[in-house]
Amino acid sequence: MSDAALDAIDWPPAWPRVLDPEFGPPTPGDYRASPEDFRVDEVLDFVPEGEGEHLWLFIEKRDQTTAMAARELARLCGASPREVGYAGMKDRVAVTRQWLSVQLPGREAPEGLAEALGERGIRVLDQGRHPRKLKRGVHRANRFRLRITGAAVGDPALEVRWARLVEQGVANVFGPQRFGPGGRNLLRARALLARGWRKRDDRDGMLLSAARSFLFNEGLAERIRDGSWHRLLPGEVAILDGTASQFTVELPDAELEARAARLDLHPSGVLWGVGDSVAVGEARAREARLPERYPGLCGGLERAGVRLARRALRLRLAEPELATGEDELWLSFTLPRGAFATGVLRELIAHPTL
Structure with missing residues (x-):
């Protein structure tokens, strides 16, 4: 798939869900019918x-x-x-x-x-x-409280799906809002990177972020399809839950696999940029497929001087709660900064925006 194939993608892309192989696709449902249905509290330490x-x-x-x-x-x-x-x-x-x-x-x-x-x-x-200005990314987490309505509320499978997410975690996908309506931010990013990124054309770095997020989601989608999104591969860079600490796992052993199963640590994916990945072996070989498939995006990010970084492929749902009411269901959970509540919702309900 070349960079030109971005034009043919329907938005949001049909990135796979982790629960579909076991439960099939979710039942249609609605969310955010009004602002009061989607509540977010920022958590500072x-x-x-x-x-x-x-x-x-x-x-x-x-x-x-x-x-x-x-x-x-x-x-x-x-x-x-x-x-x-x-x-x-x-x-x-x-x-x-x-x-x-x-x-x-x-x-x-x-x-x-x-x-x-x-x-x-x-x-x-x-x-x-x-004494100091509030800086981007200094918050620890966000607490969400979301209202779901529609046919999914009456489907017993929704609560089963929720319980499985609480048990095994949720894929750390970037939500569709990162890419703009119809993927507009990504298409603008491709054009800007092709002619050479300049800060004056992207002062907040929104377009750089859209390109990196798309590439991350593509790598995560491959891991979901082969069932390895929550398992450690040889050469994997593991990230400790709730921290930025990471280390390379040359060969997973029983202890590390048990810690991954307990959600103590997570496999990670690359946020593309300049720098040498610390992944090795099979994990590194997978990362190398991204510039082969999307040379324009990857090369443009490198020329823009963005530093390579890593992001966990999986998230733990902290403080999970589910409450049912008449014709509605409320979900509450806490996610680390940078995570998207829509990544949780897309596993529970079918909706055109997810």
Whole structure:
């Protein structure tokens, strides 16, 4: 499959689900009929220190992106958008809670800031001063609470599928929102990488991220198809659950296989870029197929200077809960930063956007 074949892909692509070989495809269902059906709480391991030139605000927003809320905060504070920080991008069609920061050196926040934000659908729940700007990726996790409706709610197989995900984990797929409607972000990334990536054309790195995410999903899809997405291959780079610690497994032994079965550690895939992979043997040979299939994307990322990184192929569902009601079902779970709740939903219900 060449890079040109991207034009023929229907979006979202038919990447395989891990549960289908055992249970068949899921029953159709609905989610996110309203923002209140999709709730996300950002989890930080620290709080503002109480002093410093940055004002941190813990906000609740409804039906707007993090970037929209950040721009509004900058405008009301008379600050540059570059002086506003946040740890992660949260969904638009949702009710989400997260921290934002704005740099206010030597001055107080504008009078009535919380009220002005409230008029724009951004509720301030807490605030405090801190010496530093809030940086991307410093949050530990996100807590999700999702409402499912439709035919899937009455299908007993949904709860069986959920129990299996809790037991064996879920594939750490990048969700379709990463690629934009109809895969637009990926197609724009391909065009930009072909002519040479420049920061001024992709200031937030969104297009670079779309290309890397697609390549990761392609590698993960191959592992799902052959059933090795949750097992350690010879030469695998294992990632310890809940951490960034990783090590190369030249040959899995019984102890490592048992730890993988307990979800203590996970196999990993490559986020393409410049640098030498620490995978060896069979695992490295699999990674080498990506530039063979997508030379334009892989070569463009290397020329852009993106550093090679790794991402776990599997996730543990932390604090899982399932509650049933009349014609509805609520799921609650915590995922590490960078993980997509839609990756969980696609294993449980059939929906055109998943």
